[in-house]
Amino acid sequence: MTEERRRVEDTRKVGVWFVGARGSVATTATAGCAAVAAGLHPPTGMVTETPPFAASRLPSLASLVFGGHDTAACPLPKRAEELTAAGVLPHGLAAAVRGELAAADDDIRPGGPAPGDTRTDDELIASFAADITDFTHRHDLARTVVINVASTEPAPAPGDPRLAPSSLYAAAALHAGCPYVNFTPSTGLRTPALADTAATCGLPHAGRDGKTGQTLLRSVLAPMFVQRALSVRAWSGTNLLGGGDGAALADPAAAAAKNAGKERVLADTLGAVPEGTVHIDDVPSLGDWKTAWDHIAFDGFLGSRMVLQTIWQGCDSALAAPLVLDLARLTARAHEAGLSGPLPGLGFYFKDPDGGPAGLADQYAALLAFAARLRDAR
Numbered sequence: 605m606t607e608e609r610r611r612v613e614d615t616r617k618v619g620v621w622f623v624g625a626r627g628s629v630a631t632t633a634t635a636g637c638a639a640v641a642a643g644l645h646p647p648t649g650m651v652t653e654t655p656p657f658a659a660s661r662l663p664s665l666a667s668l669v670f671g672g673h674d675t676a677a678c679p680l681p682k683r684a685e686e687l688t689a690a691g692v693l694p695h696g697l698a699a700a701v702r703g704e705l706a707a708a709d710d711d712i713r714p715g716g717p718a719p720g721d722t723r724t725d726d727e728l729i730a731s732f733a734a735d736i737t738d739f740t741h742r743h744d745l746a747r748t749v750v751i752n753v754a755s756t757e758p759a760p761a762p763g764d765p766r767l768a769p770s771s772l773y774a775a776a777a778l779h780a781g782c783p784y785v786n787f788t789p790s791t792g793l794r795t796p797a798l799a800d801t802a803a804t805c806g807l808p809h810a811g812r813d814g815k816t817g818q819t820l821l822r823s824v825l826a827p828m829f830v831q832r833a834l835s836v837r838a839w840s841g842t843n844l845l846g847g848g849d850g851a852a853l854a855d856p857a858a859a860a861a862k863n864a865g866k867e868r869v870l871a872d873t874l875g876a877v878p879e880g881t882v883h884i885d886d887v888p889s890l891g892d893w894k895t896a897w898d899h900i901a902f903d904g905f906l907g908s909r910m911v912l913q914t915i916w917q918g919c920d921s922a923l924a925a926p927l928v929l930d931l932a933r934l935t936a937r938a939h940e941a942g943l944s945g946p947l948p949g950l951g952f953y954f955k956d957p958d959g960g961p962a963g964l965a966d967q968y969a970a971l972l973a974f975a976a977r978l979r980d981a982r
Contacts, residue, residue: 624754625672649926671711786811846890949974
């Protein structure tokens with residue numbers, strides 16, 4: 605890219621197209637981006653706002669323009685008010701960024717497929733891709749990053765002739781010439797039907813399943829046991845979730861898709877999955893808050909049996925939103941730099957990443973190397 609073209613691109617805005625644009629994570633990210641860009645709140649939780657990323661030439665928060673697909677009808681300003689009442693957003697924020705939320709809501713298009721929709725997969729993909737392309741052209745965006753933050757869907761049944769909804773959106777992103785990030789455990793690009801398209805489209809993509817709480821802690825603790833030569837005998841966990849995520853994960857098939865990423869962290873780090881399972885319970889009264897317990901049984905010197913127990917309590921949307929903004933900026937810059945294919949350097953953000961190490965410290969080192977690569981890219 606010539607310097608003249610780069611200067612032109614630097615003045616243009618970057619699109620963030622959310623799948624699940626009226627959900628808690630997308631609403632929190634949209635409101636939070638506006639608040640941080642306006643100096644109303646610090647960028648707590650945003651790794652890309654720390655010094656190692658200052659020279660990576662990431663798009664500014666003020667340059668991001670939001671839109672997306674959703675099947676829900678509740679407008680973003682109203683959704684932000686609901687999140688304020690639930691204690692997710694601070695009081696006064698929804699009113700302070702109401703204009704930005706309303707503007708983003710104007711760019712949300714109906715998702716699907718809705719019950720009774722008779723369109724084929726190809727027709728749905730073309731429709732979704734047209735929405736994304738129209739958004740990019742209307743706002744004269746340098747590029748648009750598509751990010752799936754919708755509720756977890758069950759894995760497709762073997763032999764199912766139709767693509768899963770998440771895969772329809774992933775295909776639409778690639779057809780629209782947009783980088784794609786899957787922040788959910790849903791199938792997305794990881795289906796044989798899209799393998800050739802993903803490999804030949806020349807676009808960067810990253811995923812899967814954002815790492816915000818229990819698995820984040822696992823990715824720190826599991827390497828500790830390996831490095832200290834302590835033998836893990838069993839690792840069990842329980843999650844109490846509310847809100848849309850809790851309702852979605854009450855479906856055993858959706859919960860199984862979610863737990864696969866949690867198990868992968870342990871398998872990749874410890875060399876095998878220890879005894880024990882993860883239970884996910886829907887507790888509607890928790891809303892957007894979650895509690896996760898882990899019980900780790902391990903052996904010490906001379907077979908001495910010991911236990912480590914952890915409790916993680918947090919707001920899932922507030923944990924996820926800064927990571928989503930990080931991924932939007934990093935993936936947009938990767939696209940500008942001409943990178944394509946999976947981005948293992950972003951494994952720091954995922955339970956089930958596209959290769960790379962499983963431990964958080966090693967993943968952070970890989971992320972810093974990725975930031976340096978973006979800094980040096982022309």
